[in-house]
Amino acid sequence: MTSTAPDAVYSLPSARGAEWxxxxxxxxxxxxxxxxxxxxxxxxxxxxxxxxxxxxxxxxxxxxxxxxxxxxxxxxxxxxxxxxxxxxxxxxxxxxxxxxxxxxxxxxxxxxxxxxxHSSDQHVWFQQALAASPGSPERARYLFREGKGEHGELPPNNWQSVFGGPAWTRVTEPDGTPGQWYLHLFDSSQPDFDWTNxxxxxxxxxxxxxxxxxxxxxxxxxxxxxxxxxxxxxxxxxxxxxxxxxxxxxxxxxxxxxxxxxxxxxxxxxxxxxxxxxxxxxxxxxxxxxxxxxxxxxxxxxxxxxxxxxxxxxxxxxxxxxxxxxxxxxxxxxxxxxxxxxxxxxxxxxxxxxxxxxxxxxxxxxxxxxxxxxxxxxxxxxxxxxxxxxxxxxxxxxxxxxxxxxxxxxxxxxxxxxxxxxxxxxxxxxxxxxxxxxxxxxxxxxxxxxxxxxxxxxxxxxxxxxxxxxxxxxxxxxxLSLYTTLLAQRRARSLGTGTLEWIDGAGADTVSFRNGNVVVIANLGADPVPVPAGRVIVSSGPLQGGLIPVDTTVWVEAD
The missing domain is CATH 3.20.20.80 (Glycosidases)
Structure with missing residues (x-):
C-alpha cells in the first residue's frame, strides 16, 4: 500500500501545546x-x-x-x-x-x-419584560417587535420555529390589550435573547x-x-x-x-x-x-x-x-x-x-x-x-x-x-x-x-x-467490550494526537489510512477485502479468515 494525493498527510498542529x-x-x-x-x-x-x-x-x-x-x-x-x-x-x-x-x-x-x-419564559428577566412597556430596558434584553398589519395582528416576519409553527408569539400588555411579539426560534416558552444588548x-x-x-x-x-x-x-x-x-x-x-x-x-x-x-x-x-x-x-x-x-x-x-x-x-x-x-x-x-x-x-x-x-x-x-x-x-x-x-x-x-x-x-x-x-x-x-x-x-x-x-x-x-478496547488502544497508541496518511490498494469501497503504526481499513463495499499484513489489534466484527467482511473496520499493527 502506498500513500496517495499531495494532501495525504495530516497532523495536529503542536505550536499551541498539547491541551487536553x-x-x-x-x-x-x-x-x-x-x-x-x-x-x-x-x-x-x-x-x-x-x-x-x-x-x-x-x-x-x-x-x-x-x-x-x-x-x-x-x-x-x-x-x-x-x-x-x-x-x-x-x-x-x-x-x-x-x-x-x-x-x-x-x-x-x-x-x-x-x-x-434563549431562556425560559419563566426567567426573571422575561417576566420583567412582560410586565414592562414596549421600548423599556427590560424588553431590550429580548427580541420584542411590533407586529405587521393594520393593528399589529400579524407577526413581524415569516420565520418558523425549529420545533414547527411560527417563531413569534404575541403578548398581552399589562393593560390587557394585544401587544408586541417576541421571537422564539424554538418553543414559545423559549424567548430569544437580544445579543446586541x-x-x-x-x-x-x-x-x-x-x-x-x-x-x-x-x-x-x-x-x-x-x-x-x-x-x-x-x-x-x-x-x-x-x-x-x-x-x-x-x-x-x-x-x-x-x-x-x-x-x-x-x-x-x-x-x-x-x-x-x-x-x-x-x-x-x-x-x-x-x-x-x-x-x-x-x-x-x-x-x-x-x-x-x-x-x-x-x-x-x-x-x-x-x-x-x-x-x-x-x-x-x-x-x-x-x-x-x-x-x-x-x-x-x-x-x-x-x-x-x-x-x-x-x-x-x-x-x-x-x-x-x-x-x-x-x-x-x-x-x-x-x-x-x-x-x-x-x-x-x-x-x-x-x-x-x-x-x-x-x-x-x-x-x-x-x-x-x-x-x-x-x-x-x-x-x-x-x-x-x-x-x-x-x-x-x-x-x-x-x-x-x-x-x-x-x-x-x-x-x-x-x-x-x-x-x-x-x-x-x-x-461495550469493543468500545472499551478501542478507547484503551486509542490512548495507548496516541491516535488522537497522531498523523493520518491515506493509503491505497485496499479497494475503492474502503476507507483506508495509517495513523502512527496502526493501519485502519473500513470495508463499506459489497465484498470482503484482505486484512493487511500485521497483527490485528481490534476488529468491529468477526473476520473471515484473512478477509474483512462488509461493514467491518479493522485496526492492524503494521509490520
Whole structure:
C-alpha cells in the first residue's frame, strides 16, 4: 500500500501545546436518562456520581453534561430559568460539587451545557419584560417587535420555529390589550435573547465565571450559531426538506451571522483568566466544514462538532471526502477536528446508518416512518463507524448508550412522547424522544437498573434487557467490550494526537489510512477485502479468515 494525493498527510498542529481537548474522548450524559438515584423516574446528579467509576473503566477523558440548571422542563432543560443553580429535579449545587469532585478524582474532566440563545419564559428577566412597556430596558434584553398589519395582528416576519409553527408569539400588555411579539426560534416558552444588548453580554460573562469558579473544565454551547440575527429580521423560507438546525442551507438570517464570532472572542478571554485549558465547544450547524471551522479560530472556541461528518452517508467516497475536508479546514485554523456520530438531537447511529428513507435532522423516526432501519445491519455499521472514527486524529464525542449499541427507540406510544416537536407539528414529526430513552444498566432489575422503582420518564423497550451494561460487561464480543478496547488502544497508541496518511490498494469501497503504526481499513463495499499484513489489534466484527467482511473496520499493527 502506498500513500496517495499531495494532501495525504495530516497532523495536529503542536505550536499551541498539547491541551487536553485536542485529543480527548468526551462522553455526553443526558442527565434525565442516565441514572436515577431517588426513583422518581428521572435521572439526577447523584445518579451520575454513582456511575462515574463505570465511565472511568470505559476510558473516557471527559463528560459533557446536558442541561441540569433550574428549568420548567418544557424542552428537557434547554429552557433555563436560572443559569446559576441546579434544578431540584436533578439535585442541588452541593450535589453538583460532589459530582464534579468525584469526576476529577477519577481523572474525568467536566463540561457543562450552556444555553445562551434563549431562556425560559419563566426567567426573571422575561417576566420583567412582560410586565414592562414596549421600548423599556427590560424588553431590550429580548427580541420584542411590533407586529405587521393594520393593528399589529400579524407577526413581524415569516420565520418558523425549529420545533414547527411560527417563531413569534404575541403578548398581552399589562393593560390587557394585544401587544408586541417576541421571537422564539424554538418553543414559545423559549424567548430569544437580544445579543446586541451589552447587558445580555455582561450577564453571560457572569454566568461563565460562576461555573468556572466551581471548577468546571469548559462549556458546550447550545445553538452557538444562532445568537445573532440579521439586521432588519428579513423574511426567510427554508427548503421543505431542510434540517431543522440549518446545517444544509446558506444565508439563513438567524444562523451563522458574522457578528456572532465577537461573542466567542469575548468568552475566550474570560476562559483565559482561568488555569487548566478550559474549553469551549460549539454546536454550530453550518452548511460546510469550512464554515464550522470559523468557530475554532485561535481567538474563539476550541472545538466545534463535526456535523458534516455525522450526517455523511455510509459511503466510502463520501466519508473520505469529509475526512479530508475536515482535517484540512480545521488544521488551517490550528484546531483539532471534533468527530461525532450520535447525540441527544439525532437518530442514534445504530439506526440512522441503516435507514432506507430520508429523515431530516430533528424529524426523528416512529411507527409510521418510511424506511425503518434493519437493527442487525444498523448495529454492524455502527460498530464499524465508531471503530473508524476513534482512529482519526482529533477529539471524539460519544453519546450515552452508544457504547451498548443502543438503537433508536421507534415504538414509543403517542401518549408517552414529550418532545416539543411532536406537539408543535400536530404529531407529524416524532422528534428526539427515541434517542433519549433511559439507559439499561442491569438486566434483571427494575427499569433495567436505571433506578430501583421501575419508573421511567420514557418507556424502555423490552429488548433492552439483552443490551444492559451488566450483560455486555460479561461478553467479550459485546459492543461495550469493543468500545472499551478501542478507547484503551486509542490512548495507548496516541491516535488522537497522531498523523493520518491515506493509503491505497485496499479497494475503492474502503476507507483506508495509517495513523502512527496502526493501519485502519473500513470495508463499506459489497465484498470482503484482505486484512493487511500485521497483527490485528481490534476488529468491529468477526473476520473471515484473512478477509474483512462488509461493514467491518479493522485496526492492524503494521509490520
Amino acid at each position: 481537548w485536542r485529543s480527548a474522548v468526551i462522553y455526553q450524559i443526558y442527565p434525565r436518562s442516565f441514572a436515577d438515584s431517588n426513583g422518581d423516574g428521572i435521572g439526577d446528579l447523584p445518579g451520575i456520581t454513582a456511575h462515574l467509576a463505570e465511565l472511568s473503566a470505559l476510558g473516557v477523558d471527559a463528560v459533557w453534561l446536558s442541561p441540569f440548571m433550574t428549568s420548567p422542563q418544557k424542552d428537557a432543560g434547554y429552557d433555563v430559568a436560572d443559569y446559576c443553580d441546579v434544578d431540584p429535579l436533578f439535585g442541588t449545587l452541593a450535589d453538583f460539587d460532589a459530582m464534579l469532585g468525584e469526576a476529577h478524582a477519577h481523572g474525568i474532566r467536566l463540561i457543562v451545557d450552556l444555553v445562551p440563545n 451589552p447587558e445580555v453580554q455582561a450577564e453571560f460573562r457572569r454566568i461563565l465565571r460562576f461555573w468556572l469558579d466551581r471548577g468546571v473544565d469548559g462549556f458546550r454551547v447550545d445553538v452557538a450559531h444562532g445568537l445573532m440575527k440579521k439586521k432588519g429580521l428579513p423574511d426567510y423560507t427554508p427548503a421543505a426538506d431542510a434540517g431543522s438546525m440549518g446545517g444544509d442551507e446558506t444565508d439563513v438570517p438567524y444562523w451563522g451571522q458574522p457578528e456572532v464570532h465577537d461573542i466567542y472572542r469575548d468568552w475566550h478571554k474570560v476562559l483565559a483568566e482561568y488555569d487548566g485549558d478550559r474549553a469551549l465547544c460549539a454546536e454550530a450547524w453550518m452548511p460546510t466544514v469550512a464554515e464550522i471551522a470559523k468557530w475554532v479560530r485561535p481567538d474563539e472556541m476550541n472545538q466545534a462538532f463535526n456535523f458534516g461528518y455525522l450526517m455523511t452517508e455510509w459511503d466510502a467516497a463520501k466519508l473520505r471526502e469529509v475526512i479530508v475536508e475536515s482535517l484540512h479546514e480545521y488544521h488551517a485554523v490550528g484546531a483539532p477536528s471534533t468527530w461525532v456520530l450520535s447525540n441527544h438531537d439525532v437518530i442514534r447511529h445504530a439506526s440512522r446508518l441503516a435507514l432506507t428513507a430520508d429523515s431530516p435532522q430533528g424529524d426523528g423516526i416512529g411507527p409510521n416512518s418510511p424506511g425503518k432501519p434493519d437493527p442487525v445491519l444498523g448495529l454492524r455499521r455502527a460498530r464499524a463507524a465508531t471503530t473508524l472514527m476513534l482512529a482519526l486524529p482529533g477529539s471524539a464525542y460519544l453519546y450515552q448508550g452508544e457504547e451498548l449499541g443502543l438503537p433508536e427507540v421507534i415504538d414509543i406510544p403517542d401518549d408517552a412522547r414529550q418532545d416539543p416537536t411532536w406537539f408543535r407539528t400536530n404529531h407529524e414529526r416524532y422528534g428526539r424522544d427515541g434517542c433519549r430513552v433511559p439507559l439499561p444498566w442491569v438486566a434483571d432489575a427494575p427499569a433495567y437498573g436505571f433506578n430501583d422503582s421501575g419508573n421511567s420518564w420514557l418507556p424502555q423497550p423490552a429488548e433492552w434487557k439483552q443490551l444492559a451494561r451488566d450483560v455486555e460487561a460479561a461478553d467479550a464480543a459485546s459492543t
